Amino acid sequence: MIITLTGNLLAERTFEFPSWEPGRTQRAARESFQVGGKGINVSRMLARLGARTVALCFAGGATGEECLRWLNEHERGVDCRAFRSGTATRAGFVVVAEGRERTETTFLGPDVAPDEASLAACAAWLDAEPAGHALAFCGSFPGWETPAAAPLREAISRRIARGGGNVYVDTYGAPLAWFVEKPVALVKINRAEFDRLAREAGAGDSALAPENPMPARLDAARRRWPAARNWVVTDGPRPVWHAADGGAPASHQPPAIREVSPTGAGDVLFACILHGLVGRHFALAEAVGKAIPFATTKAAGSGLPGQHS
Numbered sequence: 270m271i272i273t274l275t276g277n278l279l280a281e282r283t284f285e286f287p288s289w290e291p292g293r294t295q296r297a298a299r300e301s302f303q304v305g306g307k308g309i310n311v312s313r314m315l316a317r318l319g320a321r322t323v324a325l326c327f328a329g330g331a332t333g334e335e336c337l338r339w340l341n342e343h344e345r346g347v348d349c350r351a352f353r354s355g356t357a358t359r360a361g362f363v364v365v366a367e368g369r370e371r372t373e374t375t376f377l378g379p380d381v382a383p384d385e386a387s388l389a390a391c392a393a394w395l396d397a398e399p400a401g402h403a404l405a406f407c408g409s410f411p412g413w414e415t416p417a418a419a420p421l422r423e424a425i426s427r428r429i430a431r432g433g434g435n436v437y438v439d440t441y442g443a444p445l446a447w448f449v450e451k452p453v454a455l456v457k458i459n460r461a462e463f464d465r466l467a468r469e470a471g472a473g474d475s476a477l478a479p480e481n482p483m484p485a486r487l488d489a490a491r492r493r494w495p496a497a498r499n500w501v502v503t504d505g506p507r508p509v510w511h512a513a514d515g516g517a518p519a520s521h522q523p524p525a526i527r528e529v530s531p532t533g534a535g536d537v538l539f540a541c542i543l544h545g546l547v548g549r550h551f552a553l554a555e556a557v558g559k560a561i562p563f564a565t566t567k568a569a570g571s572g573l574p575g576q577h578s
Contacts, residue, residue, distance in 0.1 A: 270321045270402045271547055274391075275308030276410030276444075277380055280332035282362040289366035289374075304336045305361065307408030307439065307536050309347075314540035314563075316346040320548050323348045325391060327383035330357025350394065354387040363532075371570055375532050382412030392424035400432035403547045406440055406448065407539070413443045422447070429453065434498065437546075439539045446470060449494040455546065455553075456497045457539055460504035463490075483510045484518040499553050501542065503535060509561060513553040521558050523565045538564035 281304065284297035312324035328337050328351040336358055340349045361377040383391075395404070404425070412418055429436050434452040438445070441462040446469065449456060458466070467477040467486070475481075476489035487500055487510060498514040508520035541563045545556030 270323065271312075271315055271405055271543055272323045272325060272395075272398065272402055273308035273312045273315075273405045273407050275306040275324065275326040275407055276383065276413070277306060277408055278309070278326045278328055278333070278336055278358045279305035279377065280336050280358050280360045281305040282360075283365060284362060285365040285367065287366075288368045289364055289372075302335070302339060304339050304344075307539075308405065309340075309344075309349075310533055310536035311405060311407050311439075311540040311543070312347045312349075313344065314537050315544060316344075318541065318544045318548070320544050323350060325350050325352070325394070327352050327354045327387050327391070328358050329354035329381075329384070329387075332360050333358035352383070352387040352390045352394075355384040356381050370527075373532065373570070380409060380411040382415070382417075385417035388412075388418050389420045392420040395421075395424045395428055400428055401435065402432075403435050403437060403454075403543070404428060404432075405437045405539070405543055406444065407536075408440060409442065410440065410444045413447070426451070437539075437543055439535070441465070449497050452496040452498065455499045455501065455542070456494075457501040457503075457542065459535065460502060460507075463502050483508075483520070487512040487518040501553070501557060503538065509538075509557055511553055511557050516553075519554055521554075521561055523561050534564045534567045537567045 283301045283303070285299040286295055286297055289295060306326060309324050309326060312322040315322040324347050326349065337351055359378040359381045361375065364374045366372045425436065429451050434454050436453045437455040438448045438453050439457045440448065441458060445458065445462065445466055464479045467479065474489050474493055476485050477493065483502065487502070490500060491512060500512045502510045506523055508522050510518055510520045512518040538560050541560030542556045545551040545559055546553065
């Protein structure tokens with residue numbers, strides 16, 4: 270089983286217009302609602318691939334209640350465990366313009382940190398689950414460095430120790446800096462996040478600098494953070510670089526597409542890599558290679574069922 274953890278749930282509305290431009294009032298032709306957040310998206314895709322998954326999240330306020338109702342009605346294939354928070358779930362919306370070429374523009378509300386009680390409840394739930402179940406830490410996590418989140422950080426540390434590092438990470442900022450020091454199974458990030466991590470924590474190793482070739486940078490990252498066993502670095506339509514434990518860095522080139530929206534494509538990629546590594550026991554290179562077509566199809570706007578940002 271793969272457990273996903275979403276620290277920043279999203280109540281997301283989509284407005285669809287025949288055409289759209291900023292600076293004037295416009296009336297949408299259609300409106301819809303869905304729940305976003307990286308871990309939720311990853312669990313959706315895992316369920317569609319036939320994997321058993323549980324999606325952990327934090328929900329609060331009227332927006333949180335709307336998210337939970339929607340998940341209960343529309344995502345019956347995903348076992349969702351929500352920890353109730355006193356802070357309201359963030360909101361966002363997507364503007365879709367059909368026009369000659371379909372475009373999507375996503376607007377996200379301010380990040381909202383879960384409260385102390387919900388974080389403690391999540392920590393207790395993880396402690397009670399078998400360490401053999403994979404844990405995927407997904408997306409941003411407001412308040413990660415605060416004292417309130419200490420029980421969750423400690424529970425994940427215990428899980429890493431008990432499960433032999435059966436934790437997979439697709440995050441950035443403070444959580445990323447925390448996880449790369451731990452023996453996690455995989456760090457999957459995009460090029461901008463990799464560059465930021467290198468700037469903030471790679472002082473003294475010039476090989477990490479962005480102007481260097483990616484193979485040299487990945488080798489430098491493995492020297493700087495030797496505990497993290499496997500790395501995947503994406504860069505939009507450019508090559509996806511990966512480095513397996515003990516192997517040389519390598520890359521896969523995504524196929525050329527007309528991109529409608531990259532939002533959510535990284536979630537699909539992460540889900541498919543997880544399915545390959547955990548469910549199919551693929552080597553990292555094979556898992557990445559088989560995941561890329563799903564992600565590019567999503568970026569091309571194919572409408573993979575249930576895959577919202």
